[in-house]
Amino acid sequence: MIELGDALKRTSLYTGRFALTGVAAAALWLTVPDASALGLGRLAVQSALGETLRAEIDITSLTPEEASNMRVRVAPPESYRAAGVDYNSVLPGTQAVLLRRPDGHPYFKLTSDRPVQEPFVDVILEISWSTGRLVREYTLLFDPPTVARAPAPSTAPIATAPPPPAPAPAPAPAPSVPAPAPRTAERRPAPSKPTSAPSEVVAKPASPGVDEYRVRSGDTLSRIASQTQRSGVSLDQMLVSLFRGNPQAFIESNMNRLKAGAVLAVPSAETAKATAPSEARELIQAQSADFGAYRQKLAGAVPAAKTEAPTRQAGGKVQANVEDRKQAAAPTPDKLTLSKGAGAKASAPEERLSKEREKKDAATRVAELSKNVEELKKLSGAASAAVKPGAPAVTAAPPAATKPGVVV
Numbered sequence: 001m002i003e004l005g006d007a008l009k010r011t012s013l014y015t016g017r018f019a020l021t022g023v024a025a026a027a028l029w030l031t032v033p034d035a036s037a038l039g040l041g042r043l044a045v046q047s048a049l050g051e052t053l054r055a056e057i058d059i060t061s062l063t064p065e066e067a068s069n070m071r072v073r074v075a076p077p078e079s080y081r082a083a084g085v086d087y088n089s090v091l092p093g094t095q096a097v098l099l100r101r102p103d104g105h106p107y108f109k110l111t112s113d114r115p116v117q118e119p120f121v122d123v124i125l126e127i128s129w130s131t132g133r134l135v136r137e138y139t140l141l142f143d144p145p146t147v148a149r150a151p152a153p154s155t156a157p158i159a160t161a162p163p164p165p166a167p168a169p170a171p172a173p174a175p176s177v178p179a180p181a182p183r184t185a186e187r188r189p190a191p192s193k194p195t196s197a198p199s200e201v202v203a204k205p206a207s208p209g210v211d212e213y214r215v216r217s218g219d220t221l222s223r224i225a226s227q228t229q230r231s232g233v234s235l236d237q238m239l240v241s242l243f244r245g246n247p248q249a250f251i252e253s254n255m256n257r258l259k260a261g262a263v264l265a266v267p268s269a270e271t272a273k274a275t276a277p278s279e280a281r282e283l284i285q286a287q288s289a290d291f292g293a294y295r296q297k298l299a300g301a302v303p304a305a306k307t308e309a310p311t312r313q314a315g316g317k318v319q320a321n322v323e324d325r326k327q328a329a330a331p332t333p334d335k336l337t338l339s340k341g342a343g344a345k346a347s348a349p350e351e352r353l354s355k356e357r358e359k360k361d362a363a364t365r366v367a368e369l370s371k372n373v374e375e376l377k378k379l380s381g382a383a384s385a386a387v388k389p390g391a392p393a394v395t396a397a398p399p400a401a402t403k404p405g406v407v408v
Contacts, residue, residue: 038059038061038062038066038127038129038132038134039059039060039061039062040057040058040059040060040108040136041057041058041059041060042057042058043055043056043057043058043138043140044056044057044058045140045141045142047116047142048142048143048144048145049116049117049118049119049142049143049144049145050115050116050117050144050145051115051116051145052111052112052113052114052115052116053090053094053110053111053112053116053121053140054110054111055109055110055140056107056108056109056110057107057108057110057125057138058105058107059098059105059106059107059108062106065129065130065131066129066130066131067098067106069129069130070098070127070128070129071127071128071129072096072097072098072108072125072126072127072128073095073096073125073126074091074094074095074096074110074123074124074125074126075124075125075126075135079124079126079135080122080124083124083137084361084362084364084365085122085124085137085365086122086218086220086365087218088118088121088122089114089117090112090114090115090116090117090121091112091121091123093112093113093114094110094111094112094113094123095110095111095112096108096109096110096125097109108125110123116142117223117226117227118142118220118222118223118226119141119142119143119144119222119235119372119376120139120140120141120142120222120368120369120372121139121140121142122137122138122139122140122365122368123137123138123139123140124136124137124138125137125138139368139372141372141375141376143376144235211265211266212263212264212265212266213227213228213263213264213266214261214262214263214264215249215258215259215260215261215262215263215264216260217260219258219260220258221239221242221243221255221256221258222235222239224242224264225238225239225242226238228242228266230267230268230269230272231269232269232273233269233272233273234277234280236277236280236281236284237272237273237275237277237280238267238272239255239280239284240275240279240280240283240284241267241271241272241274241275242264242266242267243255243283243287244275245264245265245267245271246262246264246265248262249262249263249264254287254290255284255287256287256288256366256369281377284373285373285374285377288369288370288373288374289370
């Protein structure tokens, strides 16, 4: 009965993460009572960092009976705590609705009333209808707005540069040659406006006057970096500068293991710029790889917990899954209390058990973050690799000018 729900929950937590190309999303089946008819497909994130959340989830199969009384919503904070997932500040104003496309295909649309300030947002959806209920978790990745808008301004300057010199020597009448030149010059300010717009968006979360930041429970280094980001400094540079300037605030010198309550010294813009963007990106990748290896070591203890799953699959009730998770999390403080009451010899094993449980809780989120970061790097590398071969075409016809624009 309830044990089946616990088994499904544990199986989904440690095995059900899949990244989606372009948007890097992951999904877990948490409860599956009578969910054979409803099928969910691809998730597409349509907004960038610093913009309000906009995403769509395709529905591959849906009966008319389910659609007539289906309800979908973002899970409450209690469900996030039970699942060990961070409840992002954008979620209270996030809504999910069932809609249909012009061709009749159904889909879920997610929107928020405030901008997204972090590159990763976990969303747990609760879907219910007359004959069943489904809880599914997604991880949404948001690209910086400068990346999404960079190609637009770069195409105009490159396209205007080759054409003016080409027609200048060809025609005989000299007055006709300078005519296109001022026109192309007039077009150059137009793309400069879009480039300035993203910089303003990125500079909004910056807090130039902040010199110190006290870490609160649930804070991540990326969130702190976005809140304290200096003008003219990239998010990667700010993140690495915070990490290097506050080594005492990180467990085992890993930027993914930030100590709650630590006071961080916020570096100046000059200090942050001292780290090259490429160097900052390489360090973040290395830290993510180290943390992934650390998580795999912790996963060695997971099979012991999973051995109970086969015996628990004999039951049939699954609706108490969320409550079971809360009950499963409850023994942790009990064990800590018992270890305090025990003797000095017994306290060491108890502390190890409690630390292992804390590490297990963090392992799921860590795996997700690591995969998402790696996927972002791959996508960025693929984009730049696709652009570099087109670099020599800058001096050729205007159509090839859009590729070097991405590299810039």
